[in-house]
Amino acid sequence: MSYAFVFPGQGSQSVGMLADLAQQHPVVTETFQEASDALGYDLWALVQEGPETQLNQTDITQPAMLTAGIATWRALERMKPLTPSFLAGHSLGEYSALVAAGVMTLSQGVQLVAERGRLMQSAVPEGQGGMAAVLGLKDDQIIEICAEVSKTTGVLEAVNFNSPGQVVVAGEKVAVDASLSLFTDAGAKRVVPLAVSVPSHCSLMKPAAESLAQSLADMTFEVPTIPVIHNASVESYDDVNQIKQALVEQLYRPVQWVKTIETMKQNGVDRLYELGPGKVLMGLNRRIDRKMGMQAVYDSATLNASLETL
Numbered sequence: 001m002s003y004a005f006v007f008p009g010q011g012s013q014s015v016g017m018l019a020d021l022a023q024q025h026p027v028v029t030e031t032f033q034e035a036s037d038a039l040g041y042d043l044w045a046l047v048q049e050g051p052e053t054q055l056n057q058t059d060i061t062q063p064a065m066l067t068a069g070i071a072t073w074r075a076l077e078r079m080k081p082l083t084p085s086f087l088a089g090h091s092l093g094e095y096s097a098l099v100a101a102g103v104m105t106l107s108q109g110v111q112l113v114a115e116r117g118r119l120m121q122s123a124v125p126e127g128q129g130g131m132a133a134v135l136g137l138k139d140d141q142i143i144e145i146c147a148e149v150s151k152t153t154g155v156l157e158a159v160n161f162n163s164p165g166q167v168v169v170a171g172e173k174v175a176v177d178a179s180l181s182l183f184t185d186a187g188a189k190r191v192v193p194l195a196v197s198v199p200s201h202c203s204l205m206k207p208a209a210e211s212l213a214q215s216l217a218d219m220t221f222e223v224p225t226i227p228v229i230h231n232a233s234v235e236s237y238d239d240v241n242q243i244k245q246a247l248v249e250q251l252y253r254p255v256q257w258v259k260t261i262e263t264m265k266q267n268g269v270d271r272l273y274e275l276g277p278g279k280v281l282m283g284l285n286r287r288i289d290r291k292m293g294m295q296a297v298y299d300s301a302t303l304n305a306s307l308e309t310l
Contacts, residue, residue, distance in 0.1 A: 001270060001271055002085045002267075002268040002269045002270055002271075003084055003085065003269060003270070003271040003272065003273065003293075003310070004084050004085055004086040004087065004088065004264050004269045004271075004272055004273070005073070005082075005084050005086075005087050005088075005097075005100070005272075005273050005274075005275050006087070006088050006089060006090070006093065006097075006272055006273070006274050006275070006281050006285075007069040007087075007088075007089035007090070007093035007094075007096035007097055007100075007274070007275055007276055008065065008069070008089070008090055008093050008274060008276050008277065008278055008280050008281050009065065009089065009090045009091035009092035009093040009094075010058065010061050010062065010065060010091065010092050011278075011280065012065065012276065012277045012278035012280050013047075013055055013056070013061050013064055013065055013068075013277060014052075014055075014277060014278075015047070015048070015049070015050040015051075015052050015055060016047075016048055017047060017068060017277040017298075018047070018068055018071060018072070018277065018298070018299075019048060020299040020300055020301075021071070021072065021075060021298070021299050021300055021303065022071075023300070024300040024303075025075035025078070025300070025303075027071065027074045027075050027078055028071040028072075028074075028075055029044055031067060031070055031071035031074055031106065032044035032047070032067055032071060034106055034107065035063060035066075035067040035106055035107070035110045037107070038106070038107035038108075038110050038111055039063060039110055039111065039114060043063065043064060043067060043110075046060065046064070047064050047068070057117075058117040058120060058121055058197070058198055059114050059115075059117030059118045059121065060114075060117070061092075061117070062092050062095075062113035062114060062116060062117040063109075063110035063111075063113050063114050063117075065092055065093070065096070065276065065277070066092065066095050066096050066099065066106075066109050066110055066113050067106065067110060068276045068277055069089070069093060069096035069099075069100075069275050069276035070096055070099050070100060070106055070109075072275040072276050072297055072298065072303075073096075073100045073275050075303060076275070076297060076303060076306065076307075076310075079303070079307055080307055080310055082310070084226055084273075085226075085227070085264070085267065085268065085269055086226070086227050086228070086229055086236070086264050086267070086269060087100055087101055087224075087226050087227070087228045087229070088228065088229040088230075088231075088260050088264070089231075090231070090255060090257055090280075090281055090284075091160070091200065091201070091231065091250075091255050092113060093276075093281075094228070094230060094231050094247070094250060095109050095112070095113050095247075096109075096275075096276070097228045098224070098228055098243070100226070101224035101225055101226045101227075101228050102222055102224060102225045102226075103221050103222055103223075103224050103228070103240070103243060104219070104221055104222075108219060112215065112216075112219070115212070115215055116208075116212055116251075119207075119208035119211050119212055120198045120200065120205060120208050120251070121197065121198055122208070123198075123204060123205055123206075123207045123208040124198060124199055124204050124205075126197055127173065127197070128172060128173055129170070129171070129172060129173055129196075129197070129198060129199035129204060130170070130171070130172070130173040130175075130176035130177070130193065130194075130196070130199060131159070131168055131169065131170040131176065131193075131194040131196050131199055131200065132168070132169055132176050132179070132180060132183075132191055132192060132193045132194060133166065133167075133168050133190075133191070133192045133194060134166075134167050134168070134169060134183050134188050134190075134191050135165060135166055135188060135189045135190040135191070135192070136165050136187065136188050136189030136190065137165070137167070137183060137186060137187060137188045139158065139161060139167060141186055141187075142158050142167050142169065142183070143158050145179060145182050145183060145186060146158055146169055146171075146179070148182075149171075149175050149178055149179045149182065150171070150175065153172075153174055153175045153178045154171060154172035154174050154175035154178075155171040155172045155175055155202060155203060155204055156169055156170075156171035156172070156175035156176060156179055157169065157170060157171055157201075157202040157203065157254070158254060159199075159200065159201035159202050159254045159255065160201065160254065160255045160257065161254060161255065161256055161257055161258050161259070162255075162257050162258070162284050163257070163258060163284040163285075163287035163288050164258065164287055164288065165189075165287070166284070166287065168194070170199035170200060170201060170202040170204075171199055171202050171204065172199070172204070176193065176199075177193075180193070200251075201250070201251065201252065201253065201254055201255055202252060203252050204252075205251040205252040206251075206252045208251055208252075209248045209249070209251040209252050212247065212248055212251060213244070213248045216244040216247060216248065217244070219244075221240035221243060221244065222240070223238050223240065224236075224237075224238065224243075228243075229260050229263060229264070230243075230246040230250065231246075231250050231253075231254075231255045231256060231257070231260070232246060232249045232250050232253035232254065232255070232256065233246055233249070234256050234259045234260055234263055257284060257288075258288055261285055261288045261289060261292075262288070262289075265289060265292065269292070270292060270293060271292065271293035271294070271295070271309065272285055272292060272293070272294050272295070273294075273295050273296075273297055273306055273310075274294070274295070274296040274297065274298075275297050276297075276298065277298050278296070278298060279296040279298070281296075282294050282295075282296045293309070295309060
């Protein structure tokens with residue numbers, strides 16, 4: 001069996017996440033303590049006690065989700081040697097994959113994504129950006145409508161190709177608002193505006209990407225011990241400069257999740273494990289390839305279940 005681990009991004013966080021896993025696996029709280037030491041505040045207390053509004057601030061959500069993914073990875077790793085063929089993560093989850101692959105330390109990772117969150121928020125003023133999920137249209141239909149809206153109203157781009165029939169668009173709020181009825185008129189089953197303050201993975205994030213590139217230039221990365229498939233290019237790299245460039249481009253280029261899973265399948269992967277809170281990626285992956293084995297790992301019961309198939 002060839003398997004891969006995937007890590008979720010923003011949106012899967014919740015107050016109290018991983019509490020059950022932490023009771024059975026002390027490495028979970030140890031991992032959060034390591035992250036807290038790097039960040040200068042008690043991340044575990046915030047994750048367990050809230051308030052939710054603070055946990056949902058992007059500069060806190062990002063290190064919280066990265067740490068949750070690595071805590072789950074470490075809990076599993078202590079139970080059984082792990083030999084995945086690939087690692088990948090959705091959006092922010094790409095950083096979790098890179099930490100798991102040894103490219104950067106957890107301390108480096110949480111500091112970097114906290115900065116990433118601040119840069120993303122500052123790139124587009126509050127209330128001026130938006131995102132929406134479009135369900136039931138073909139990719140080319142969505143891309144065409146985005147192009148038309150961009151010509152007349154404002155920046156609008158397809159940014160997350162999550163599964164067949166599920167694409168997220170992002171851009172200026174006025175453009176997102178104007179597009180909703182156009183997608184519906186084109187035959188979309190649903191169009192759902194997302195409760196976000198930052199239009200991720202679109203060209204509005206280029207100022208943030210330029211600043212992130214400066215932060216990355218001073219960081220020491222290691223060659224990955226496990227291939228990591230990057231969101232934007234759907235490639236894996238051994239060159240640390242290419243990895244840094246991939247992280248820069250990820251801020252303003254689309255997340256190619258469908259192609260990521262298809263690439264794994266083409267390279268022999270027949271089972272996926274989602275590490276971290278929630279089951280968002282499992283839902284997407286089932287729509288990409290129902291035949292592929294899948295397991296979400298987010299508490300002690302699901303961790304034990306995964307050990308039976310690894």
